[in-house]
Amino acid sequence: MIVVDNLSIRQGDFSFENVDLTIPSGVYGVLMGRSGCGKTTILEAICGLRRMAGGRIRLGDRDVTRLRPGERGIGYVPQDRALFPTMVVGQQLAFSLIVRKTPGDIIASRVAELAELLGIGHLLDRSPGTLSGGEAQRVTLGRALACRPSVLCLDEPLSALDEDTHDEICKLLADIHQCTGVTVLHVTHSRREAQRLGDCVFQLEDGAVRELTLGDG
């Protein structure tokens, strides 16, 4: 479960106050809104990457407001993907397990498992610069899922993909959600994505989040 309670953020000219958002456990939540309305800011606050002026964030039964990003149990997929340029795909998938000092054999089996789930077994020795948009997005998802996070935060994961790849990754996201049961917060400005993927859809407008009924105009 993701609970954002009375979140306030003030950063230069940009600010919003007392935003609430709740996504129940195992639910695929989509947060919509125009560009620049603060969707990404909320997502980054949940990940622990934004300084909060007020409010609390709970993930599952834990209050994570004061926890470091790495202690929150989140898988984060940024819009620009930010695959580590000096690591091959296999190293990217293993990263979160290596920093947790996981034994090598467990890392190897987890990487193999992720490679199979995402269909990227043939890419493990490739550098990020040599991947197509769809392949890079699969690797980014794999990197975020490696340490079995309870929450997956996706920032515009389908932008900058061509139409075929868009459909392919859309289906993959739905499959991953079904397979892992992870709670998802997917930020987008696309109503089509929201309708296709979202169990519950929220709109951020004028500094307030309201839940939309799927299919409404």
Place this chain on the structure above:
Amino acid sequence: MKDRPEAQLDSGKQLDSGTQESHRVDSSAPFIVGLVLLASIYVVLIVVMIVADLGYLFFSSDGLDAFAAALRSPEVRYAIGLSLLSCSLTTIFALWVSVPIGYLMSRFEFRGKAFIDTVLDIPIVLPPLVVGISLLILFRSVPEFLSDLVVFEVPAVILAQFAVACAFAVRTMRVTFEQISQRYEQVAMTLGASRSQAFWSVVLPQTRRGMLAAATLAWARALGEFGPILVFAGATPMRTEVLPTTVFLEMQGGNLAGMLAVSILMILLAAIVLTIARLFGLRRLNV
């Protein structure tokens, strides 16, 4: 701003001189030729300076003899050794300092940052001689054993080189870190890494090219450093004599051929280091 062309289109009368078909774009050739001419002034200057040196060496009566004599001279050999050693140590120290400074300045906002930024630029704008004088004055106020250990000794050579060369390494490393998106660290931290782990495993490996540039720049600056060394370390043969000092001493002795021979030696050393750095850098980076 947008209204005016639309108004013209509406009027229909001014279309003749402004349509896509009738608009002629000037050739880029004069612009490119102009740029090339201006750029070549500097390139040609560098090349003819070196050619003049080599011409003197090979075509003057005593050029090659002076070069051979310089290479045989124990003082010059000592100066070569000390230059190589001090420049290398200066480069290592400069990297140890410039990496943390570059990272801190590129990643954190703090009170007094503008002041620190200005301080870091001082060695770049200050006349090198003044750096030497300042070091000399500073070491008048330290304990005597430390002053005896450093001033007019080899450590003074390294410290004088470091004081100036490090500023260039700092500038390079800061730009390098600024060009690396913070997003990588943020992602690494959400994946469970501490800031330190994110730095060592994700950020630092991306700075290899910048570190190489910083090291090359620091090394080259250190090799050419003269003023501060003369003031702070002196020009004692077989003790604190580095290659620029040798050039100075030969000039004072009126030995133009010897002075030129050592200068060419420095050009060769700089060229070798630049080439090695590039080859090593390009191979390691698979470019």
